[in-house]
Amino acid sequence: MRDLANALGIEAASIYSHIRSKEEILQRVCFRMADEFFGAIEAVKDENASATEQLKRAISAHVQVLTRNTEASAVFLQEWRHLSEPHHTEFLALRDRYENYFREIIRLGIASGEFQVPDEKFAVLTILSGLNWIHTWYKPEGKMKPAEIAENLSAMLLSGLKKNLN
Amino acid sequence: MRDLANALGIEAASIYSHIRSKEEILQRVCFRMADEFFGAIEAVKDENASATEQLKRAISAHVQVLTRNTEASAVFLQEWRHLSEPHHTEFLALRDRYENYFREIIRLGIASGEFQVPDEKFAVLTILSGLNWIHTWYKPEGKMKPAEIAENLSAMLLSGLKKNLN
DNA sequence: TAAACAACCTAACGTTCGTTAGCAAGTAAT
DNA sequence: ATTACTTGCTAACGAACGTTAGGTTGTTTA
Secondary structure (H helix, E strand, C coil): HHHHHHHHCCCCCHHHHHCCCCCHHHHHHHHHHHHHHHHHHCCCCCCCCCCCHHHHHHHHHHHHHHHHHHHHHHHHHHHHHHHHCCCHHHHHHHHHHHHHHHHHHHHHHHHCEEEECCHHHHHHHHHHHHHHHHHCCCCCCCCCCCCHHHHHHHHHHHHCCCCCCC | CCCHHHCCCCCCHHHHCCCHHHHHHHHHHHHHHHHHHHHHHHHHHCCCCHHHHHHHHHHHHHHHHHHHHHHHHHHEEEEEEHHHCCCCHHHHHHHHHHHHHHHHHHHHHHHEEEEEECHHHHHHHHHHHHHHHHHCCHHHCCCHHHHHHHHHHHHHHHHHHECCCC
């Protein structure tokens, strides 16, 4: 709190004119980011597109949110564990719902014959882990732009490392 | 420290008969795990195998270490940031060296025509992110065994989601 | 058998933590 | 013009933190 106050140029105690507690900050960051992720993914939702196309768009949306808010994303991805009840439970429910977006796409892709996957849930976890690692190395001033990152990720996750003989 | 002492059934102050400081525990865990990872990957090293085979073995070795030490792995993957100098710098150097193992395999695979990759460093990061996410959901009593996890990960990372038309 | 050491204890240290109480000044609403 | 609200302040609270000092007891080592 004293560090935060210092960064704001005010006294630690003054923070409490704006928030009720330290945990409230955590809650706000976590649930605002959840909103951002849902907003982004819902904006690119398109029932008529192929599973491949849907997945590409979802990945792109996710990467955009992640790179636009690197610090809040780090909190969202790592610090939600420290949420107190009932927020902890609520957060996990939201995360599940978000994962289900991806799961639906995978399911659709399997049904349409586009995808071939060892395990559905496992596939989603691996995809999201690849996406969620970005915040640890992404730098806005780096040479790889968000759109390019999304493209590369889509390529790797869809086609893998193996040389494509098409 | 008091929590740790409680778990050990002794007083907090008694811990200091065994260690110099709290940070020493962090250092020991981090560098012991680094040893484990290096040991595992060096044990499966085989210059004569194909890049595909080498990558599969490296992934398997990594997953084995990760699942055999879930809690220490969490520390190794997340808490190294809190290492003080010079250990912080030393740790990063080790991590770089470890990533280079994978990078070499990718390079080899590109040279041999086995792999096709948008960006070499990016590929390694995505692979390792997929591996290092495991500790957040893996349960020894779960139905997916380490060997199976490694196999699924290899399949996903090598071939991607797309249906293989071989 | 004496000395050294290991592993624990109790008591307490100084610091940092999140937070509250109470007050002052500026701004907005009635 | 009075009231109420906002945003900041100083001072301080109790709790928790990592750690040290100094002592006791049992086990090794010389």
